[in-house]
Amino acid sequence: MGPLAPAGPGQSPGLPLRGEAFGGMVGEDGGEAGMQGLRFDAVELPRAAAEARARVRAFLRAERAAGHYAAHRNSWNSFDPAFSRRAGAAGFIGITWPSAYGGAEQSSLVRFVVTAEMLAAGAPCGAHWIADRQSGPQILRHGGERVKREILPRIAAGECFFAIGMSEPDSGSDLAAVRTRAVRDDAEWVINGAKIWTSNAHRAHYLIALTRTGEAGPDRHGGLTEFIIDLARPGVSVRPIHNLSGGHEFNEVVFQDYRVPDDMRVGAVGEGWRMVTSELAFERSGPDRFLSDYRLLVELIERLRGQDDPRSAEALGRLVAHLAALLRMSTAVAGLLDRGENPAVEAALVKDVGTQFEREIPEIARLLVSCEPSLEEDDRFAETLAHVTLHAPSFTLRGGTREILRGMIARGLGLR
Numbered sequence: 001m002g003p004l005a006p007a008g009p010g011q012s013p014g015l016p017l018r019g020e021a022f023g024g025m026v027g028e029d030g031g032e033a034g035m036q037g038l039r040f041d042a043v044e045l046p047r048a049a050a051e052a053r054a055r056v057r058a059f060l061r062a063e064r065a066a067g068h069y070a071a072h073r074n075s076w077n078s079f080d081p082a083f084s085r086r087a088g089a090a091g092f093i094g095i096t097w098p099s100a101y102g103g104a105e106q107s108s109l110v111r112f113v114v115t116a117e118m119l120a121a122g123a124p125c126g127a128h129w130i131a132d133r134q135s136g137p138q139i140l141r142h143g144g145e146r147v148k149r150e151i152l153p154r155i156a157a158g159e160c161f162f163a164i165g166m167s168e169p170d171s172g173s174d175l176a177a178v179r180t181r182a183v184r185d186d187a188e189w190v191i192n193g194a195k196i197w198t199s200n201a202h203r204a205h206y207l208i209a210l211t212r213t214g215e216a217g218p219d220r221h222g223g224l225t226e227f228i229i230d231l232a233r234p235g236v237s238v239r240p241i242h243n244l245s246g247g248h249e250f251n252e253v254v255f256q257d258y259r260v261p262d263d264m265r266v267g268a269v270g271e272g273w274r275m276v277t278s279e280l281a282f283e284r285s286g287p288d289r290f291l292s293d294y295r296l297l298v299e300l301i302e303r304l305r306g307q308d309d310p311r312s313a314e315a316l317g318r319l320v321a322h323l324a325a326l327l328r329m330s331t332a333v334a335g336l337l338d339r340g341e342n343p344a345v346e347a348a349l350v351k352d353v354g355t356q357f358e359r360e361i362p363e364i365a366r367l368l369v370s371c372e373p374s375l376e377e378d379d380r381f382a383e384t385l386a387h388v389t390l391h392a393p394s395f396t397l398r399g400g401t402r403e404i405l406r407g408m409i410a411r412g413l414g415l416r
């Protein structure tokens, strides 16, 4: 277990401190009730969260002082295994998990604070991000005991990285249409098919794949099962796909008679739809859905500092107000997770509004600052702007498109 000690008496999520909800990032806690039908009640952070915030800030300061990283433009997309190992050793991965599996037994609110601080500081969290955010929690809830004991402590140590195997060439939004098939063969399953847009599969150790193991049934949600795929075993190949900026993050992952032991299954056979929707709730609810280009916002504020321009002041004020609202909403989702509730609709709303916010930042930056975005120039603002501009179109796609999320929100509100 890392240095984040288990919550003791007086440190539980149920004993909050006033005014700590957004401590240090954007200011005071506003204190309004949640909307009817959606649960965005005010959540005040426990003392343990304030302590974790101080600890993670000290850790990140020491990392920068040692020259280990400079603030990156896209923190959770920057893959740095050495940073992840140090973050794991410091107790910042698997924060909510039991100590038996390498975790720190802290609340989701503590994890929220730690991850938000990492993103705000531009720390290169990409290597461990998926495993910590969704694969680990998914295995903890639905995986077998051998797998939990073997894999979770390695994730928590920052030594084991995961990718997401949901999308397929003919089904991205429509996950019920996946065609990658797993067929049982005694104590193993044999998998054939392909996954696409699989971020970082070329650098990850495992992925969790959604596969078809039976008939879909009338609601199309039956006959699906999730498996943990060891990417080092024979029968699986990873092929690069280059993105708009020329970078290699995406892949196509192809299975040819790939054999996976039955105890690498996640959840019951045929329960894959429930599994994948629970995984997506982890994927959609966090601060990574509105802090991807936080560094550009910081640099924009720096660039405009001292200029007596009401138009800029108004635009920045609006962005910061939106950020404060998003922090509140996302904190509320962490609070729901702590209470063991399923915040799928609230998470979809945070992702929809959050990724729209992320996409607005480069557009507003370009309106307010006369600057040609450039990856070549020795101008940090121009380079950050260019980088974010190239990646921003993906913000509202990855993890589920806006149209899909809005359909879910409408259904959650009883509108369809």
Ligand SMILES: Cc1cc2nc3c(=O)[nH]c(=O)nc-3n(C[C@H](O)[C@H](O)[C@H](O)COP(=O)(O)OP(=O)(O)OC[C@H]3O[C@@H](n4cnc5c(N)ncnc54)[C@H](O)[C@@H]3O)c2cc1C
Pocket: 163, 164, 165, 166, 167, 168, 170, 171, 172, 173, 174, 196, 197, 198, 199, 200, 394, 395, 397, 398, 399, 400, 401, 402, 403, 404, 407
């Ligand atoms: C940067 C990035 C990283 C990604 N990483 C991963 C990853 O690691 N693993 C993984 O599995 N996937 C990953 N994806 C895939 C991503 O989740 C899918 O691209 C996304 O779900 C959309 O699927 P699609 O591209 O097949 O689009 P389609 O489903 O073909 O959709 C095309 C358009 O039609 C709209 N549409 C589709 N269905 C409906 C509907 N029923 N109602 C209204 N509108 C609809 C969509 O909103 C979209 O605008 C990543 C994508 C990006 C951009």
